[in-house]
Amino acid sequence: MQPLSTPSTGTRLKSFIGPRPVQNQFTRLAAPTRCVYRPESVHLHNAVGASRADWQSSCAILASNVFSQQQPNEKPGAGGADHVAAVNGHKTSIDLNLVPINKTNSQPPQQQPHAPVSQLSKPLSITDLSPAPMHGSTLRVAYQGVPGAYSEAAAGKAYPNCDAIPCDQFEVAFQAVELWIADRAVLPVENSLGGSIHRNYDLLLRHRLHIVGEVQMPVHHCLLALPGVRKEYLTRVISHPQALAQCEHTLTKLGLNVAREAVDDTAGAAEYIAANNLRDTGAIASARAADLYGMQILADGIQDDSSNVTRFVMLAREPIIPRTDRPFKTSIVFAHDKGTGVLFKVLSAFAFRNISLRKIESRPHRKRPIRVVDDANVGTAKHLEYMFYVDFEASMAEVRAQNALAEVQEFTSFLRVLGSYPMDMTPWCPSREEEEQD
Numbered sequence: 001m002q003p004l005s006t007p008s009t010g011t012r013l014k015s016f017i018g019p020r021p022v023q024n025q026f027t028r029l030a031a032p033t034r035c036v037y038r039p040e041s042v043h044l045h046n047a048v049g050a051s052r053a054d055w056q057s058s059c060a061i062l063a064s065n066v067f068s069q070q071q072p073n074e075k076p077g078a079g080g081a082d083h084v085a086a087v088n089g090h091k092t093s094i095d096l097n098l099v100p101i102n103k104t105n106s107q108p109p110q111q112q113p114h115a116p117v118s119q120l121s122k123p124l125s126i127t128d129l130s131p132a133p134m135h136g137s138t139l140r141v142a143y144q145g146v147p148g149a150y151s152e153a154a155a156g157k158a159y160p161n162c163d164a165i166p167c168d169q170f171e172v173a174f175q176a177v178e179l180w181i182a183d184r185a186v187l188p189v190e191n192s193l194g195g196s197i198h199r200n201y202d203l204l205l206r207h208r209l210h211i212v213g214e215v216q217m218p219v220h221h222c223l224l225a226l227p228g229v230r231k232e233y234l235t236r237v238i239s240h241p242q243a244l245a246q247c248e249h250t251l252t253k254l255g256l257n258v259a260r261e262a263v264d265d266t267a268g269a270a271e272y273i274a275a276n277n278l279r280d281t282g283a284i285a286s287a288r289a290a291d292l293y294g295m296q297i298l299a300d301g302i303q304d305d306s307s308n309v310t311r312f313v314m315l316a317r318e319p320i321i322p323r324t325d326r327p328f329k330t331s332i333v334f335a336h337d338k339g340t341g342v343l344f345k346v347l348s349a350f351a352f353r354n355i356s357l358r359k360i361e362s363r364p365h366r367k368r369p370i371r372v373v374d375d376a377n378v379g380t381a382k383h384l385e386y387m388f389y390v391d392f393e394a395s396m397a398e399v400r401a402q403n404a405l406a407e408v409q410e411f412t413s414f415l416r417v418l419g420s421y422p423m424d425m426t427p428w429c430p431s432r433e434e435e436e437q438d
């Protein structure tokens with residue numbers, strides 16, 4: 001991909017979190033578009049504190065899609081709602097009036113209550129998942145970092161030929177989409193070596209964007225320095241904290257006696273060294289960053305594991321219509337007030353429907369960090385409260401997923417669907433190191 005910069009700003013977007021300056025590039029850009037578009041920005045799902053009724057209506061909207069998507073012979077997962085009611089002793093989704101399961105599944109196709117196939121609009125195609133931008137030009141995709149960052153490459157993989165818009169913080173990328181400066185954001189959520197990028201989990205909850213896709217990218221790190229600098233001259237190595245974590249052991253094995261310092265992004269580290277002519281400092285970044293900022297590669301493939309991969313999510317203002325003709329993943333976040341075995345019950349809502357869970361993450365509940373528990377015999381105890389993020393392998397267009405969520409709703413005080421989106425099924429690409437060995 002050619003070097004990209006913000007088409008409209010020519011520079012990286014900066015945050016205006018906290019007191020806003022009277023005028024800067026960001027506010028100048030944001031103000032007119034915000035007035036025009038904000039009222040039209042309708043969201044199916046709600047942020048923290050959303051009522052149950054709101055969520056139910058969101059779920060009902062998603063549920064209505066199932067009638068145009070569901071194949072006549074599709075059944076919910078083995079051990080459907082009836083089975084769950086018997087095992088868990090909780091109400092099934094039939095009581096919640098979300099999906100009339102019995103009718104849908106027991107009647108022959110011609111008697112089903114939903115629209116006949118002939119009445120359906122034309123089949124959805126891949127372009128429905130990545131609709132053309134409203135303004136009719138190239139899709140604008142916000143990412144965190146500067147050109148040469150892995151996130152920029154992920155934006156290019158998710159949306160080939162997009163205009164990638166560099167942002168100096170994750171939160172700015174969220175804001176860029178919310179304020180219509182960008183059409184999408186592509187942000188990292190987890191890495192095979194470094195684990196979850198918690199900041200983005202927290203931001204997903206604080207903002208109202210929807211996950212509309214995911215891409216997984218092999219991450220191949222290099223140790224960069226200014227031309228002529230040798231490894232022995234380095235006293236520190238700077239990079240994104242995830243990149244430092246992913247190369248921790250290799251840096252030691254290289255015999256580098258260096259301080260490790262975290263900066264905002266990998267390519268930004270290379271840019272900083274070049275801009276300040278720092279001959280004692282190395283950067284962990286991509287080979288493309290070396291090209292862009294005139295750095296030399298001192299060591300190639302320095303990640304601790306050659307199968308180092310980062311998963312990115314694509315975010316948009318509106319959700320996509322979930323489908324059943326390809327593997328989908330759904331991401332939810334929930335909290336519960338109290339109760340015994342709530343987590344077990346929630347997870348069993350998926351297990352009994354044969355829905356595989358891909359990931360569970362818990363984060364401290366910002367609004368209620370601590371709960372005081374009165375226990376007459378023992379005294380007052382304090383528990384941390386958590387938000388739970390779960391990714392499961394099913395589409396919200398599937399009856400079994402809707403029923404699972406209807407049941408989860410019974411146990412939780414807050415539930416939000418972050419997105420139902422196609423899974424990245426791209427065959428694994430070996431890293432350059434592995435290719436060379438073949």
Ligand SMILES: O=C(O)C(=O)C[C@]1(C(=O)O)C=C[C@@H](O)C=C1
Pocket residue numbers: 144145148149150151152188191197219240242243264265266267310
């Ligand atoms: O700094 C970058 O280049 C990024 O794109 C960020 C980021 C991350 O946040 O995890 C992305 C992929 C790699 O895992 C390392 C860093």
